[in-house]
Amino acid sequence: MSNAFVFPSIHDFPPFYTFQPTQTTWQNQVALWSEIILSYYRHHKLYRLELSESLNSELFHNKGINRRLKLDTLQMIIDEMVKQGMAEWDSPPKKTTAIIYWRKPEEWATLINNWVFEAGITNSILTVYEIAHGDTTEGLEFHKLDQIILMKSLDILVKKGVAQTFQGTSADDIGVKFFGIN
Amino acid sequence: MGNKNSKITTHDRAVLDLLVQRDKLKQYQKKIQTVAEKETQVAKDALLKNNKRVALLALRKKKYQEQLLSKTDAQLLNLEQLTQSIEFALVEKELLAGIEQGNLILKEIHKEMSIDKVEKLMEDTADAIAYQDEISELLSGKLTNDDEDEILAELAQIEKDQLVENLPAVPVQDFVSEDITEDIEESIPQQKVKVKTPQKQLP
Numbered sequence: 152m153s154n155a156f157v158f159p160s161i162h163d164f165p166p167f168y169t170f171q172p173t174q175t176t177w178q179n180q181v182a183l184w185s186e187i188i189l190s191y192y193r194h195h196k197l198y199r200l201e202l203s204e205s206l207n208s209e210l211f212h213n214k215g216i217n218r219r220l221k222l223d224t225l226q227m228i229i230d231e232m233v234k235q236g237m238a239e240w241d242s243p244p245k246k247t248t249a250i251i252y253w254r255k256p257e258e259w260a261t262l263i264n265n266w267v268f269e270a271g272i273t274n275s276i277l278t279v280y281e282i283a284h285g286d287t288t289e290g291l292e293f294h295k296l297d298q299i300i301l302m303k304s305l306d307i308l309v310k311k312g313v314a315q316t317f318q319g320t321s322a323d324d325i326g327v328k329f330f331g332i333n
Numbered sequence: 334m335g336n337k338n339s340k341i342t343t344h345d346r347a348v349l350d351l352l353v354q355r356d357k358l359k360q361y362q363k364k365i366q367t368v369a370e371k372e373t374q375v376a377k378d379a380l381l382k383n384n385k386r387v388a389l390l391a392l393r394k395k396k397y398q399e400q401l402l403s404k405t406d407a408q409l410l411n412l413e414q415l416t417q418s419i420e421f422a423l424v425e426k427e428l429l430a431g432i433e434q435g436n437l438i439l440k441e442i443h444k445e446m447s448i449d450k451v452e453k454l455m456e457d458t459a460d461a462i463a464y465q466d467e468i469s470e471l472l473s474g475k476l477t478n479d480d481e482d483e484i485l486a487e488l489a490q491i492e493k494d495q496l497v498e499n500l501p502a503v504p505v506q507d508f509v510s511e512d513i514t515e516d517i518e519e520s521i522p523q524q525k526v527k528v529k530t531p532q533k534q535l536p
Binding site: 275277280281319321326 | 355
């Protein structure tokens with residue numbers, strides 16, 4: 152990865168890695184962990200958290216103090232984040248992968264809609280692929296946005312009536328037409 | 334997805350198909366590029382081991398991939414031109430529909446106002462204006478000479494007032510600026526005090 156993420160000092164605090172049974176302490180612990188996860192994911196522009204995989208990453212495994220978060224503790228933390236709308240389980244009830252919303256789908260939707268308006272693409276057709284991977288969006292915030300988040304944001308725009316998604320001859324390829332109101 | 338009274342036309346679907354083809358070509362290009370890069374690496378590794386045969390094969394493969402790449406480039410250009418022509422044609426179609434609609438409305442409006450009607454209307458208006466003038470004349474004729482005098486006096490008064498308002502302001506500035514120049518000439522320390530005071534007010 153490009154520039155390293157600077158962890159807050161709490162990340163070097165050994166008890167931070169064990170589940171704290173006292174209710175208030177636990178809530179505090181969850182709040183701090185979710186803050187770290189969100190800013191880490193925002194820093195590296197990551198969207199998916201594979202739980203068992205990530206336990207070996209610098210995020211949850213602090214080699215400096217030889218502490219590592221447990222899988223069930225991480226699941227509980229993500230559960231709390233899901234409750235607060237900061238994350239979502241990829242395929243519930245399985246708790247193996249979570250999607251991290253360091254920006255909510257509504258916010259992504261606004262970003263995309265603004266871009267459509269400013270780039271004058273209103274009333275033309277785009278493929279979902281080119282929004283996330285096309286040359287035209289290179290350097291934009293939502294370039295390389297996770298497919299699931301992108302589809303959710305587009306769904307929001309569809310519900311608002313500013314866009315419509317549709318399929319071509321093959322059902323796998325989804326296109327969007329923006330109407331540019333709102 | 335798109336089955337509820339959609340604003341998506343068959344044109345849109347056709348354009349989407351073209352765009353999907355473009356995306357697929359681009360993905361294909363990415364694949365070829367990575368393969369070509371790999372072949373270069375293979376050739377380099379083989380040369381390090383003095384295996385010229387493998388290196389040559391890898392470079393030949395790479396050359397072939399590059400040819401493919403330039404072919405797909407041409408195809409991409411083709412596709413993009415096609416989609417753009419379609420988009421432009423659609424814009425033109427809409428423009429034509431717009432002009433037609435405008436024409437229709439203009440004709441409808443014209444139907445409602447025939448030349449005869451307008452001529453008659455203009456005549457009527459002229460008559461009405463003449464009639465009004467006559468009334469005004471009759472009415473103003475009723476005013477006495479005294480009334481006229483009063484009216485003229487009021488006019489003169491208003492003119493006089495306006496004249497006073499429009500006069501340039503009494504030159505106060507000239508007076509003050511003289512004062513300031515005197516200040517500067519007389520005492521430099523006084524100026525320093527003046528500069529300091531606003532600083533004190535800041536916090």
